[in-house]
Amino acid sequence: MTAFPRTRTAARYALRHTSSDLTRDRAARLLKQLGAREAALAGNSHQPGLTTRLLRSLVLATRDLAGPAWLTSNADDPAIDAFVALQATPAPPDAGDLDCILAGVLWARFAPAGTAPALGGQQDPVASGLTSTAVQTGKEGMR
Numbered sequence: 001m002t003a004f005p006r007t008r009t010a011a012r013y014a015l016r017h018t019s020s021d022l023t024r025d026r027a028a029r030l031l032k033q034l035g036a037r038e039a040a041l042a043g044n045s046h047q048p049g050l051t052t053r054l055l056r057s058l059v060l061a062t063r064d065l066a067g068p069a070w071l072t073s074n075a076d077d078p079a080i081d082a083f084v085a086l087q088a089t090p091a092p093p094d095a096g097d098l099d100c101i102l103a104g105v106l107w108a109r110f111a112p113a114g115t116a117p118a119l120g121g122q123q124d125p126v127a128s129g130l131t132s133t134a135v136q137t138g139k140e141g142m143r
Contacts, residue, residue, distance in 0.1 A: 003038050003095045006103030007062070014065065014110040026065040033061050055092040059083075062102045066109045079104035 002008055008031065015027035037054045062083070063071065074080050083105045092098050 002034075003042075004034050004058070004099045004102070006099050007058070007106065008034055010103045010106035010110065011065065014106060017110065017112070023065070026061070030058075030061040030065050033058060052091045055095065055098055058098070058102060059086055059092060062105055066105050070109060071105070074108065077108050079108045 011027045011030045015024055018024055037058055040054055071080055082101050
């Protein structure tokens with residue numbers, strides 16, 4: 001089981017649905033980091049310093065994917081506000097809460113037009129029961 005299912009789904013969506021090579025590269029980089037961080041977190045959960053550094057690196061990779069300029073111009077969005085608030089915390093929240101915050105930013109940035117508000121004005125397909133295929137086709141599926 002993955003520790004960041006919502007973030008992974010949002011990053012995959014961004015990877016598959018962008019025409020920008022830079023966005024594809026950053027989404028692929030975030031997905032690679034998610035895999036590496038999940039493996040490291042599973043093996044090193046007793047090392048708080050390492051865990052904090054690993055989670056912070058995911059925050060930075062998400063910031064790079066969303067784009068600092070886009071984050072600044074959308075600062076009034078609740079999902080973006082929650083993400084920006086991470087910069088002021090001494091340590092990131094637990095992995096589950098962080099997953100929701102990171103995914104909220106990515107869905108606010110990359111969700112298909114016309115999706116229902118849920119996270120940052122966009123729908124989180126994992127939370128709503130949509131599969132990756134369902135996100136692409138617009139059909140609901142099993143979780």
